[in-house]
Structures are given as structure tokens and as C-alpha cells.
Amino acid sequence: MNAVGWVSGVMLGIAGLLTTVHVIRARNLVDRAVGVDMLVAVILNGLAVGIAVSENDLVAALLLIIGLLAFLGSVTIARYIEERGP
């Protein structure tokens, strides 16, 4: 299970790096918000893989909290873009 965890961790790390590069290089605010959304999904994946490898559910509540915070952030940015422009 450790080797599988390493493989998943490396893939998620590359995904997080690519997403960060995309957020930095984004041309408008919509692209940036999409990138941050994707980054949150990668973080949720990493937490879930950590739970599965360690068989320890100490951070299970973090999945709920981070998902809800990301949703509130995305909706707020969307309202902001609607008024201000991309």
C-alpha cells in the first residue's frame, strides 16, 4: 500500500504543480478561479489518499471543511466577476 501511496502522491504532486503554473499564467480572472477550484480538488484528493494509506481518519472532517470553503470562495469570486468583468 505504501508504493501505491507514493505513485498516487507523485501524480497528485505533478497535478498540483501544473495547476499552480496555470493559476500564475492565467490571462483572466475566470481562468484563475477555475485553477484555484482545481487546486482544491487536488488537495482533497491528497487528503483522501493520505487517509487511505494511513488508515487513520483524523483528517476526514477536513475534507468537508475545505470543500465547503472552496464552494463559498468560488461563488463569491463569481459574483465579483459578474459585477466587475473578467
Place this chain on the structure above:
Amino acid sequence: MNTFVDVLAAVLMVSGSALALIAAIGLFRMPDAYSRIHVATKPATLAVVFTVGAAVLRVPGLAPTTKLLLAVLLQFWTAPVASHMLGRAAHASGLRPTEPWVVDDLETAEADAGEIDTEPTGGDVGTAGDDT
């Protein structure tokens, strides 16, 4: 039985991580913001479902399972709403795709609603100004 569950969890973990990686690559491959919204929502949600499913298989007990399934349910509720809001905001702020629209129902719907909405209020303001 136990090894079978472990192998299933491993497969779910790796395929979920691979989906996240594919979605991250898709952010670079897609041509405009609308297709990027698509690629950042659906594969990412499926990736979360897969990896959390692996965690559910690995961690026994009712309380962790409830928490993890609630996280998946929350993702299913919030991800479409958030991406819909982003797409609507992009459309309202005048962002256009690199290729012209094939169908743009929101534009025509907003034009129709605008005609219906603005006419009575405009008329009211006009008559009120005329009376005084």
C-alpha cells in the same frame, strides 16, 4: 477477502490520482475558459469520488464512513453550482470563447427577459416624471 478490498482500494487510489493529473493537463490543453470550467469540474469530481472511495474501503467504522460519504455528497452538490456560477459570470462579464458560439441560449433568454423587464419600470418612471 481482505487482500481483495486492499487491491480494489489501490486501484481506486491510482485511478483517482490519474484523473486529477489528466484534469490538470486538460487545463493547459483546452482553448478557452468555458472548456476549462468543464475540465476542472467533472474529472476532478470523479477523482475525489475515487480516492474517497478508496479511503472508505480502507478505514473501518461507521463515523469515518459517514464523514467521507458526506464529503463526496457535498462535492456532488457544490461543484456543479460553483462551476455554473463561474460560467454565468464569465458570460455576463462579456468573456467570449475563442471559436464563435454554436448555440447561445442565455443571450436570447436574457434579451427576451430584458424586453419584458425593462418596459413596465421604464413606463412607470416616465409617467411619474410627466405627472409632476
